[in-house]
Amino acid sequence: MADEFISQLTPxxxxxxxxxxxxxxxxxxxxxxxxxxxxxxxxxxxxGTNSAIxxxxxxxxxxxxxxxxxxxxxxxxxxxxSAGIASSNVSAALASPYTLTTSYANSGxxxxxxxxxxxAISGFARGSFAISGAADQYGFVxxxxxxxxxxxxxxxxxxxxxxxxxxxxxxxxxxxxxxFGPFFYTTSVAATIQLQGQYGGNGTITVPYLxxxxxxxxxxxxxxxA
Numbered sequence: 001m002a003d004e005f006i007s008q009l010t011p012x013x014x015x016x017x018x019x020x021x022x023x024x025x026x027x028x029x030x031x032x033x034x035x036x037x038x039x040x041x042x043x044x045x046x047x048g049t050n051s052a053i054x055x056x057x058x059x060x061x062x063x064x065x066x067x068x069x070x071x072x073x074x075x076x077x078x079x080x081x082s083a084g085i086a087s088s089n090v091s092a093a094l095a096s097p098y099t100l101t102t103s104y105a106n107s108g109x110x111x112x113x114x115x116x117x118x119x120a121i122s123g124f125a126r127g128s129f130a131i132s133g134a135a136d137q138y139g140f141v142x143x144x145x146x147x148x149x150x151x152x153x154x155x156x157x158x159x160x161x162x163x164x165x166x167x168x169x170x171x172x173x174x175x176x177x178x179x180f181g182p183f184f185y186t187t188s189v190a191a192t193i194q195l196q197g198q199y200g201g202n203g204t205i206t207v208p209y210l211x212x213x214x215x216x217x218x219x220x221x222x223x224x225x226a
Contacts, residue, residue: 011132016066016091017185026063027206030102031138033111039145046156049077049190050132051068054195056073056077056078058128066223069081070138070163073151074225083138085178088114088223088224089221089222089223089224090112090113090114090170090221090222091111091219091220091221091222092109092110092111092219092220093109093212093217093218093219093220094107094108094109094173094195094210094211094212094217094219095108095109095212096108096212097209097210097211097212097213098197098209098218099207099208100127100129100141100197100198100199100208100210101198101199102199102200103197103198104144104146104197105196105197105198105220106146106148106194106195106196107196107197107221108196109146109192109195109210109218109219110192110193110194110195110220111192111221111222112190112192112193113187113190113191113192113193113222113224114190115190115224116160116187116188116189117184117186117187117224117225117226118184118185118224118225118226119184119185119186119187119220119222119223119224119225120181120182120183120184120185120222120223120225121145121154121157121181121183121184121185121193121220121221122179122180122181122182122183122221122222122224123159123179123180123181123218123219123220123221124166124174124178124179124180124216124217124218124219125141125143125159125177125180125195125197125210125218126161126176126177126178126210126211126212126216126217126218127141127143127161127162127175127176127178127197127199127208127209127211128141128162128175128176128208128209128211128212129141129162129164129173129174129175129176129204129205129206129207129209130172130173130174130205130207130210131159131164131166131171131172131173131174131197131200131201132170132171132172132203132204132206133166133169133202133203134169134186134203135166135167135168135169135203136165136166137165137166137200137201137203138163138164138165138166138200138201138203139163139164139174139199139200139202139203139205139208140160140161140162140163140164140199140200140201141160141161141162141163141197141198141199141208141210142158142159142160142161142197142198142199142200143158143159143161143180143195143197143198143210143211144157144158144159144196144197145157145183145185145192145193145194145195145196146193146196147185147187147191147192147193147194148192148193148194149187149189149190149191149192150187150189150191154183154185154193155183156183157180157181157183159178159180161176161178161210162174162175162176162178163195163221166195166203170175171203173207177213177216184225193220193222195210197210197221210224
């Protein structure tokens with residue numbers, strides 16, 4: 001093409017109607033093209049020929065897809081859409097009673113998060129123990145969630161499952177089921193989450209357990225949210 005003043009250029013007519021617009025406007029091979037000054041190829045300037053680009057190509061080149069967003073182009077039409085997430089959930093129950101110790105240890109109940117992502121983790125822990133001693137002595141069962149793949153304690157997941165303080169010198173058995181969560185946990189890889197438990201106190205404590213049977217389970221569940 002010959003050199004032309006800007007005033008001599010013919011504007012591209014705006015498309016009418018609703019998308020998708022006619023291919024006469026959008027098609028990158030046969031539709032209207034935008035001519036732009038190519039400063040990277042100055043040899044073309046004397047001929048009046050610069051670079052030409054389809055509107056869709058130009059638009060897509062300046063768009064950046066954020067998290068869970070896809071950008072596609074077909075015949076000059078740029079589509080921006082939510083990619084969504086592959087939601088998934090996992091759950092498991094304690095298979096048999098676990099005898100607690102005085103320090104945190106894996107109870108035998110775990111769930112495997114199959115993918116990286118943000119997970120909401122919750123559950124129930126059924127703790128029990130017997131205590132004997134003098135007035136004001138006490139005992140407790142607590143639990144926490146531990147990522148054994150990444151060697152990370154899930155923040156704020158420490159939960160007091162059951163607690164009992166003697167009012168008089170006596171022998172007492174106690175049992176309680178406590179719900180916990182959801183805890184929002186982000187992992188960059190697939191991970192195994194362990195339910196850990198312990199007992200403590202200053203009375204004489206026996207048969208400290210995390211229990212599971214037909215009367216109630218110790219249970220973990222996780223749902224991927226992002």
